Structures are given as structure tokens and as C-alpha cells.
Amino acid sequence: MFFHGDDPTPADAGSASVDPRQLTLRFADSDQERASSSAPMSRWAARARNPGRVVRLPAGGRPLEEIRLEQAVAAYLPPGHDLRLTLTNNRYSIVAVRRGPAAYVVRIHRIFLGAEPRLARAVARYVVHNDRRASAVLGEFIERHEHIISQAPRRPRLVRLRPAGRVHDLQDIFDRLNRRYFEGMLQARITWGPAVFRAQQRSIKMGSFSVEDRIIRVHPALDRAEVPLFFVEWIVFHEMLHGRHEIRRSGRRRCFHPREFLSQEREFSDYARASAWEKENVDRLFQR
Numbered sequence: 001m002f003f004h005g006d007d008p009t010p011a012d013a014g015s016a017s018v019d020p021r022q023l024t025l026r027f028a029d030s031d032q033e034r035a036s037s038s039a040p041m042s043r044w045a046a047r048a049r050n051p052g053r054v055v056r057l058p059a060g061g062r063p064l065e066e067i068r069l070e071q072a073v074a075a076y077l078p079p080g081h082d083l084r085l086t087l088t089n090n091r092y093s094i095v096a097v098r099r100g101p102a103a104y105v106v107r108i109h110r111i112f113l114g115a116e117p118r119l120a121r122a123v124a125r126y127v128v129h130n131d132r133r134a135s136a137v138l139g140e141f142i143e144r145h146e147h148i149i150s151q152a153p154r155r156p157r158l159v160r161l162r163p164a165g166r167v168h169d170l171q172d173i174f175d176r177l178n179r180r181y182f183e184g185m186l187q188a189r190i191t192w193g194p195a196v197f198r199a200q201q202r203s204i205k206m207g208s209f210s211v212e213d214r215i216i217r218v219h220p221a222l223d224r225a226e227v228p229l230f231f232v233e234w235i236v237f238h239e240m241l242h243g244r245h246e247i248r249r250s251g252r253r254r255c256f257h258p259r260e261f262l263s264q265e266r267e268f269s270d271y272a273r274a275s276a277w278e279k280e281n282v283d284r285l286f287q288r
């Protein structure tokens, strides 16, 4: 996962104030929520009363699985309390509860789909009382499903981009190639990748294209005077083609090059020169 921005960076903290490793301990801002619901008019209530902002889909538009889970949990609520439950893929907040005046508003991770009655009851107890035993039951369940949570699609993150290198300016290269080969239409961002060498890494990726963020990363070893511009251009061009032939990849990322991709790759004006240069120099380039 070397090139796909998995390492938590400070910039990442903007999208979630919680360290993902503390995932299992994270249950909403319950203290905050409780405080706000006892206020004369909570932020949430104000928002709910504002007709322009919140649009509830008619029941017909909701996924059946969401309605089922809502009903399963609602069965354990004290009478007179409404529940509005939404399924999420939010890996930072597994269960979030707003205790509004009219209803409990719960956002809950999809791992709870098909939860057994015991668990639905624990969710209800957690929603109503936030009691310790219920938290423990949920915490244990979340821990067992952590592997699923961490596979869930990420939401867009803040990524610090560093396109200007010491020698080569990736943004310049990108813009030039975009005009020349993509009619200026290719949407992506570009940056030098982090300078990380893994001990037993067999191959080193010179470039990568992240499907989620549409970010091209180029290995910083290429930011040297002895690396010719046409070679950096070629690496960038290759990754830009991935942006055109975007493929939703599941699980571990692989480099996928359909025939059309490969033929377009040959349209690069320095194709022959670049591949020859690679054969001759790439080993030396990545020697440690």
C-alpha cells in the first residue's frame, strides 16, 4: 500500500478528529450530543426545523435493509420514542446518536446489518441510556468486524500535494501532457510521493493513480537531474492513462492495462526513448 496514501498524515486529521486506530472506542460525541439535546434548542433541532436543509426520502426510497435494522432496534425502544436510522460506511464513527426532542437520530455502520436481536437490543440501550454494558457489547462486535470496517470505501481526504520537485515540476508536466494528449480534459491531481523505502519490497512503483482521490503520485527517486524530462513525462503519461481508463479495483490494487491502454501508451512521442532509458537505468535508480 506504499503508494496509495494509507499512512495517516496530519492533513488527514481534518476529515476526522479521531485516530482510526482508536476506532473501537469511538461512539459518537455522546457527551456533546447529550449536552446539546438538553439545551433549549439544540443545533440539531434547529436544523431539523429548517425545511430547506433536511430532506427525508419517502420510505419507498430507502433501502429495505436500513428499514429492517431501524425496526429491529426500534422494537427495544421505550414507547413514544421515534427512531430515525441511517446506514453509513463511516469508518471513523461507527455509531452516532443524536438525542433530539422528537426522535433518536442514529447513524450506524453497515456492519450492523443483519444483527441478531441481542445486538439490536444493545444498540437500543446504547441509544437511549448510553449504558456501559451496551457499550461493551457494541465494542466487542465492532472489534470483531474491524477488518470489514477498514475495507470500506474512504471518503475524500485532504491530501497535501507537492508537485514542484527540486528538478522536475510535475504540475507543468501534467498540464502540458493534458493539453497535448487529453485535450485538456483529464481531471486529476499530481504530487511527488513520499520517500519511503520498504525493507523487503521487491518492486518499486514509479507512479500510481489513486482511483478514490484521482491523485497521481510519482516516486521521488525520479526527481533528479540525471533522470531526463522525457522519462518523468512518460511515467506521468502512463498514470494519466489510468485516469482515462479508470477501473474500480477491489481489494489490493493492481496495475491493469487493457489492450487499448497499451496502444494509447505508444502514442507518447518519446515512447521508444523512454522505454529504452528505463531498461538501462531503472535498476541503478532504485539502488539503496
Ligand SMILES: [Zn+2]
Binding pocket: 238, 242, 255, 256, 257
Ligand atoms: Zn499502470
